Amino acid sequence: MSPLSTRQPIILPGLLFVAMLAPLLIPVGAEAMMVLLTLMGGLGWGIQRLRSQQGLDWRREDSYMAVALASIVLLQFVSVAWSQWPKQSAASALKHVHFLVWPLLVWVLSRAKDSQRWMERGLLAVMSLTVLWMLLPTKIGWVGGQFEAAAQNPSVMGKIVAVFGLWGMVLAAGMLRPAGVAPLSMRWRAVMALVWGLGLLLLVAADRRIELALYVLLSMAFIMLRLFKRGQLRLVLSMACAVGLLIGVALSFQADRFVKAGHEVRQYFSASQPSLQDYNTSLGQRMEMYHIAVQAIQEKPWLGWGAGARAHYLKQYAHFPEQMFERTHLHSQYLQTLVDVGVLGAFLACAALILAWRVSVVQLWRNGEQELAMLFAILYSVHMLSGVFNPAFSQGLSNSFFVTMVAILWSIHRQQRPLTAE
DSSP: OOOOOOSSOOSOHHHHHHHHHHHHHSTTHHHHHHHHHHHHHHHHHHHHHHHOTTOSOOOHHHHHHHHHHHHHHHHHHHHGGGOSOHHHHHHHHHTTGGGGGHHHHHHHHTTSTTHHHHHHHHHHHHHHHHHHHHTSSSSSSGGGTOOOSTTSSHHHHHHHHHHHHHHHHHHHTTOOEETTSOOOOHHHHHHHHHHHHHHHHHHHHTTOHHHHHHHHHHHHHHHHHHHHHTTOHHHHHHHHHHHHHHHHHHHHTTHHHHHHHHHHHHHHTSSSSOOHHHHSSHHHHHHHHHHHHHHHHHHSTTTOSOTTOOGGGGGGGOSOGGGOOOOSSOSOHHHHHHHHHHHHHHHHHHHHHHHHHIIIIIHHHHTTOHHHHHHHHHHHHHHHHHTTTSOSSSSHHHHHHHHHHHHHHHHHHHTOOSEEOO
């Protein structure tokens, strides 16, 4: 079947530039931009249906991706049926409704003229402006140790910076271009390398340990894979040493935080039951949430407690119920999923992830679109690996960024044939 038509663009290229800026620089910008693009997609699709019965050129691979993403929110809504807190479960399900509008996002993005160029410019702009934002002598900047823009949560901000920075690295390495899109010049590739460096700077300055570690590991994996594929083994070794040195310097700025984290975890497990002092630390509170989650899973292992279960709803499993803190999540996407929808629901969620990985990573790699496959793998990895210690899909803003990025990369894939090498 023929790819989506781009002969009649229905949105201005500048809107894509703003779409890249929105997640970091505008409060709840990612969700607002998703609503706007969804409305435009629905309106444009409806007009097309009135003019022609052909409608959207839908493919089997599109259906697989749509089913994989939609199953996430449908699973949340189904769990409301057995939840002890139906209002909270329904509210949690609504935070995942973003996954249902993915087809409309793909439709409108695929009709944007010069979309890839504008998104690349947006990458540079958002990282540069965020560095300037960091230097502002206000509570908004990181001088005060905070970042209160759209992220509303530093972990969400960290995921956004990591994905954008690693995208810049893929571009700097020489991403293949669709026909009609001019190759990046060496100057622009150097600029995109700067985007990667800005991402590293931002994660170091923001004290984001998990995202920084992921950024480092994924950067090294990408560089080694790229050079090894080209047979440049000596350069692989040289680059590994250079990157290792750079990364060592970056990690040294947070060495004390890693040491402190290890100490807090050891203190929590030093006795048969943690003391109140061990409990009232950053990692101690996380360990307590994990303890509560494990106990709750053992109580209802198959279907779980219903979407949106919170630690303070499960006080009966806490070591110090009277000192219970109220958190919006259990600080682990995997434990949160098992508590919410049980083993059966987690199995379905894993099946959806495997389906999405197969369609957007494995299949694209086999089709010769290795760079896009890497970008999809990076996007999934950043969210899923950070989900070990943070919620990856329990916040509406994080979900909107993830779904929008999947739509952006998918729309590039739909326009990616034939390819031209740089």
